[in-house]
Structure formats: structure tokens, C-alpha cells
Amino acid sequence: LNLSKYKEALDVEILNLPLHKKPENLYDPISYILGIGGKKIRPLLCLLSCDLYSDDFQKAMPQALAVEIFHNFTLLHDDIMDKAEKRRNKPTVHIKWNEPVAILSGDLMLILAYEQVMKAPAYLQHQFFTLFSQTAKDICEGQQYDMDFEQISQPELSEYIEMIRLKTAVLLGCSLKLGALVGGSNEIDADNLYNFGINTGIAFQIIDDLLDSFGDESSFGKRIGGDILANKKTFLRIVAMQNMDAKKQIEFWDKSANEAEKIAAIKQIYVQQNVLEKAQQSINQYHQKAIENIQNLNLNESSKKILLDFAESLLQRSV
């Protein structure tokens, strides 16, 4: 699956955004966060999705920029909330500048994202506004649920899935739907692509939970066991704690200050509770739903294969 033609075109447009403006302390942080990399999955999906229905993927460039700007707005504000000092190995905006600058630049990015998404053919503007606003609200709700879960001892698995749907998956769905509609798809295909994004996004997030505890340090790119040390309410933990004995053991280890011992002990509990199999089952279910979403599309088989390959590549990161 080669996304490089989208990537190259997108990178040019990001550099051409009118961000060399005054006051510099407002605009420079936006150039900075958009410039420090990231996989840019959302805008690439938007352009790919447009390309499947049109002979010109560039038609969806404003929407691709919108989802990329919006995604980076959420990262910028999340980093303040989490007091994160690094993002992609660079200092976060509130560290490099300060917190007021980070709040305000983020606010402006939300406005700039709206402006881009509305650079659409007139007949799509109302629908795009509604979809983008709903997506943005969903993501705020997802972020709040995620923060609330830090306080709740034991969210239900269904609540957790709903949280990751809101926080992560809807923006993938929105990116695909915007691109498809600009490209000229019908509503049914656009909705199937939206749901493909949702199902792929949820599966992706469960894999991320798995890798955080059972991944390979060098390929995962983060230290293994971070979620365990933070007592984070992940898919693994929630499933394991459905067993009362395991729940008691995990709550015992929550207070442990011996990091290596704690990680090893909790991973062992996860293994004993068959959490890896249950996670893999769930991943397979969402992946299967995503495949069905694609099979329903009014596209030829080679186009469908591109999307199936994309889901495959996103979900193949194995433990």
C-alpha cells in the first residue's frame, strides 16, 4: 500500500499554510506542532478515500488539512492536560513556549480546522459542518471519559470501548467520510467508510493496549509497561479485573513501588486470565466488521483491496 503520493502532496500543503503571521507567539507554535512529524494517518486516509471515487485526490486537500490540524489541536491541548514534556521526541508547545500560548494556539487551530473543512463544494458544506462538529464534540467527550476513568475504580468494558470510539475512532471515520464525499461517493458508501474507520480505530486502540504491556520495546517505540505502572484502565486491565481474585491481586500491585516486579506480576495475571486471547478475539471482531464495511462499498475489487490492505497494515503490528 503506497500512500507516498498523498504524503508528498500533503506535506507541501502543510508548509504552504498561511502561518507565517503575527503575532508570532500565536502562529509559530502551530507551524511547530504541524512540522514535527507524526504518521498523518487521518489526512492520508482522507486523500485516499477521495481518490477512490475521483480522478483528483487534491480535491479533498482542505479536508485532509482540517483533520490534521484538528488532530494536532487535540494533541496540543492533551499535552497540557497530561503535563507531557515531550511529543515525538521534541519539547511540547507548553514547554517550548508556555501554557497560555499553548492554550491559545490550540484554540486557534480549532478555528483553522473549521475553516479548512468548510472549503468544500457548496452542496457539501452543511453536511461537512455537521459531521465535523459532531466529531469534534465526540472527541471532547472521549477525552473527558478518559480523564474520568482515572478516578473510577472499574469502568465496564463497554464504557471503555465507547471511550476509545469517541476519543480515537470517530476522527478516522470522519476523515474517510469527508474524503469520500468530496470524491463523489454516495451516502451509503460514505457511511460504510465512516464505520470502517470506527471499527479499524477501535481494533487499533486495543492493539495499542496490548503492545504497551506485551510489545517489543524497540518496535513499539515506547517503554513497555507504562500503562501498568500508571494503573491505567486499559482493555487488558478491565478484562482481567472481571475475575475477583485477579482484581484483588491487581489492586495489591497498584500500590507497589517496585516497577520491574509490578510489571512482571501484572503481566502474569493478564496471562493467567487469558486476557491476550480475549483481546485478540475482540480485535478480530472489529477487524471483521471493518472488512464487511469495505465489502459493502460500491467500488471495484482492486479499490476495496487498497482499503483492506490499509486495515491489515494498521492492525498487523503483532505482540
Place this chain on the structure above:
Amino acid sequence: LNLSKYKEALDVEILNLPLHKKPENLYDPISYILGIGGKKIRPLLCLLSCDLYSDDFQKAMPQALAVEIFHNFTLLHDDIMDKAEKRRNKPTVHIKWNEPVAILSGDLMLILAYEQVMKAPAYLQHQFFTLFSQTAKDICEGQQYDMDFEQISQPELSEYIEMIRLKTAVLLGCSLKLGALVGGSNEIDADNLYNFGINTGIAFQIIDDLLDSFGDESSFGKRIGGDILANKKTFLRIVAMQNMDAKKQIEFWDKSANEAEKIAAIKQIYVQQNVLEKAQQSINQYHQKAIENIQNLNLNESSKKILLDFAESLLQRSV
């Protein structure tokens, strides 16, 4: 000038906003900040402006809600940036909840404001989106200039006026223009009302600067001399410092820890430099421009008088 019919209708609609939703930590702060009062000048201007061109001011209710929600979003985020603990004598959102909640609820308010402003007749939606986005960007820029001025020793008076135009005045202009257009005004009137808002807003802010140093404590509602103690770059200070001797004296007093002495000394410098007269001159100029904006309107004299009275009432707060 009686705005109570608009006020009553507005208060009902604010209470009816769909904010009793989950997650509560996201929506409750929005109800809270919208519920703790304030003069609601912007939404009332929006409804009044609509009423002048229409037989149903309620048509502009979504736009009135939009500017009120937007204004409170800026207050919420500004309070975090300023580390303010009180707003209208109540704890600020980041104090009553916490900072992550305040950032995220504010973000959601910006989205909710967009949603309201777009509840407009289809033929106005594109124009409203553009006007509202431009206004929102202006306000972010104004807030950043205001923060930057804390670092710059001596901004030009023209830079200061541009800052208050962006930070304060454009939202008054936007409120009036949105209301007028919903009410059915032509573009020329809508633009004159926008400029009326700008000119009135700038005059209002200069008066605010005057009152902060020379007002009556009980009627101003804040402690007199706050700007002086904070070495804030106000209209008064910038004008006074155009004189080199006064500049040196003010810079000497900037470091003083004796609050009463500092306030008295700097007020005396302002008086010696005729700053009050210069401020009053500037206020009169902007007020005069605002009056001209009204006289250009395609409205009958009694309607014009309502707007002139409004400007009068806003600007009559004397020193």
C-alpha cells in the same frame, strides 16, 4: 433603553441549552459559567439589532447564544492563562474543577458556539461562518497581543488600539452584524452596525482604562489602581510615557512596593501629562464615529435613537 424583553427570552434559552449531558465533568462547567451572570451585552445587542429589521427578534436567538457561549469560552480560557481565581465573585472553572476540565470544556464551548451561529437561514450560513471564524481568529490574536504587551516595554498607541479592537471590539461588531442580517438588513447597514460595534467597543475599553485608575471604587466594582500596580500597558500609561521625563518617573515607580504611594504618584504623573484629557478626546472621537455609523443606517429615527442611547449608556460611565 429597555433590553429586558431580550434579556428574559435569552435567559430562558440559556437554561434550555442541552447541557445536562454526560460526561458531567465536561458539560457542568459550561452550565456553570453561562449561569453565573454577566451583563450579556453581546447577545442582547444581537437580539436588539435583529429586532430593528424584523418583527421577531427570536430569529436571532441562535446567534445570540453563539456570541454568549463564545464570549464565555474566551473568559474560561483567559482565566486559566491569567491564573484568575474568581470570576463574577465565584470560583473560576479551573479552580472549582481543575485545569484539564477547564481547557476541555472551553474547547467544547467553541464548538457549541459554531453550531449555534450556523443555525441560520441557508442563504446566510456561508457568510455567518466566515464572519464568525474571522472574529474568533481576531480575538485569539488580540489576546496574544495583550499577553505579548506584558513583555514589550512600550507598545505604540496604535498597536494598543489595534489590540483592543481585536480582543474586545470585534465581538460587539460581530454580534450586531449577525443580528441585523438575520433580521433582514442589507449589507451596508450590517457593515455600519459592525463598525458601530468596533467604535463603541474601543471607546468602552479606553473608558475602562480610565476608570481603573480614576474611577469611583464602589461604582467601578473593582479596586482602583489595579492596572497601575500591575504596570499594565494601558491607554493612560502609553500616552503618559510618550513624554521622556514621565517615562523615567513611571519606570522608577514600576519597581516600588509601596502600593498606595505608587498609585498616587503615577496618577499624579497622568494628571501632569494631561492624559485624562487625551483619553477623553479619544473616547469622543470613537463615540463620534459610532454616531456616524448609526446615522448612515437605513432605519427610521426612533430606531437610530435606540442605538445611540445604547452607545450613550455604555459610554456614560464617567470618571
